[in-house]
């Protein structure tokens with residue numbers, strides 16, 4: 134049997150781990166040192182050398198994408214399909230076990246999995262049934278409470294309330310929620326893990342069966358396991374099987390969701406015979422990138438300590454660009470990606486990483502503008518996001534009340550007590566009389582065809598849209614968006630919710646106002662109102678840009694989503710204080726160090742080139758905010774950095790150390806530069822935001838104090854400096 138290929142292209146330490154005698158083992162190593170590669174080769178080794186059947190292997194990883202990739206890599210190495218092998222995420226594997234053993238788990242055979250939105254709705258219904266006010270018990274907070282306890286393995290009956298009335302109330306709701314789910318056969322994500330754990334814990338026969346079946350358990354990204362996941366792994370473990378865990382304490386980035394990096398030391402304590410292998414050579418990144426990342430993470434305390442080095446080339450320095458604003462930043466990023474692409478690289482090899490999903494919008498627009506296809510992972514494109522579609526639907530109604538799709542979407546969002554029955558009556562009446570839903574509603578109200586409650590709810594919706602139409606249609610576009618988002622109750626609805634998802638929705642709504650502010654009327658919009666031109670832009674954009682399934686495309690995602698992946702060119706965008714680290718990281722102990730680990734994860738995704746950008750002013754929540762470079766940039770020794778600066782004729786206010794020479798990219802020969810104050814005969818004074826083209830084709834974008842943002846032809850604009 135030739136197993137040398139399993140040890141090819143491996144250093145001594147890696148080989149040691151792949152070919153170790155069976156036993157428990159920890160591989161603790163920094164980014165790009167080949168942990169995942171070792172794990173994949175170890176699986177093949179166990180099958181071929183230790184004669185362990187694929188049926189007896191259990192491999193766990195963090196995302197479905199990673200699980201799929203891992204299976205493909207093992208199958209390639211061992212040359213055949215391995216259907217009997219269990220590879221999956223914790224949730225996926227727990228689901229599989231519960232389907233197989235629903236009886237032991239006390240679940241109906243056809244139990245239903247509910248996602249976070251379903252869970253939210255269920256909690257809301259429950260609160261109503263219990264006569265509890267959502268103001269005092271916000272549904273998101275209830276969800277947070279339930280899931281947090283489940284992640285710690287606590288049922289309602291186990292929750293300690295310390296006689297705190299608030300906690301007691303939460304506990305009561307949790308108990309009622311458990312009862313409802315059990316009665317209706319519903320299982321939420323946290324329940325998958327907890328129920329699976331309990332089933333294995335309480336059923337000795339079943340536990341023994343799996344302990345014997347799974348002779349080898351392997352876990353990737355172990356640093357992000359939470360307590361219930363670790364407890365479940367422990368149940369699967371017996372003295373006769375072995376467990377290999379690989380991880381990196383410096384890449385633990387899910388603490389905010391209950392992940393517990395201390396599980397690594399717990400593992401070593403729980404399994405005393407476990408050996409530890411440290412991999413220290415990085416094969417992914419150039420030495421400039423790696424040294425910079427090492428320097429940043431060195432600012433954290435309490436690390437398990439690792440030395441990471443590379444034999445790789447020094448490579449290019451990390452390019453650092455300070456955009457004048459977020460538009461300038463996006464334009465720079467896209468131009469660099471274009472250069473990389475034109476030099477013969479694939480777009481698939483480029484990734485733009487950001488801290489929050491809301492940051493994608495400006496980048497998406499810049500990519501579309503340049504005709505570069507892109508793909509967003511782990512999230513929807515901006516104009517397809519639920520809250521954005523809700524807000525746009527209100528704007529669509531303001532623009533045109535007979536828009537039925539918009540009507541249907543928001544007539545009961547936020548909830549105003551309109552039931553399915555009433556809506557279906559309106560639909561039927563509209564169809565029979567060839568009315569739009571809006572017209573049908575008005576007629577039905579006039580003719581008193583609806584019951585009191587439904588009629589009040591519908592009337593309040595009609596009044597709301599009417600008053601929006603009257604009050605806002607004369608305002609500037611971004612004012613219209615702002616009034617509609619607030620007036621509709623959407624903003625308040627998401628703001629009242631707790632949790633990161635709701636927070637992201639609030640940010641996205643604010644970003645929509647910014648999008649309106651930055652919107653420029655295209656030439657073909659002649660005669661259209663700004664609102665209808667913007668709505669056309671939003672729906673066109675929703676259908677544009679996003680790449681086809683296997684099309685070469687720029688990869689866009691949050692840094693969290695990029696964990697474990699690698700790309701030749703990585704751009705980290707929006708690396709500013711307040712954005713990254715996020716402004717909330719000062720509030721909770723340990724959050725700042727978690728943000729720094731996130732910076733480390735982001736930087737170490739880059740193989741050949743890393744570009745870090747930030748914007749000195751950023752329009753956030755409708756206001757221009759001055760930002761300074763992130764502390765993480767300042768933590769990179771300057772020898773690894775190259776600041777991208779071109780000539781400039783104006784000096785900027787000094788916001789940070791990179792501004793000392795204050796020379797933003799300028800457009801040659803025009804005599805103007807970004808950020809400069811200029812004056813126009815008709816529009817008055819403003820600030821230069823952007824430019825494109827050259828000579829007689831040059832266009833300049835100016836944000837006029839009284840007229841908003843406009844693109845002007847340089848040749849005709851006759852701008853003067855102020």
Ligand SMILES: Nc1ncnc2c1ncn2[C@@H]1O[C@H](COP(=O)(O)OP(=O)(O)OP(=O)(O)O)[C@@H](O)[C@H]1O
Pocket residue numbers: 142143144147162163164165166167168169170171381384415416417696697698699737
């Ligand atoms: N001995 C080796 N020789 C050549 N290339 C290697 C070697 N070991 C790993 N690599 C390559 O280095 C890159 C990083 O490996 P891998 O993704 O396994 O690292 P990792 O430690 O899992 O990283 P992360 O912490 O980001 O998950 C991959 O492209 C891999 O193929």
Ligand SMILES: [Mg+2]
Pocket residue numbers: 168169170697
């Ligand atoms: Mg990995």
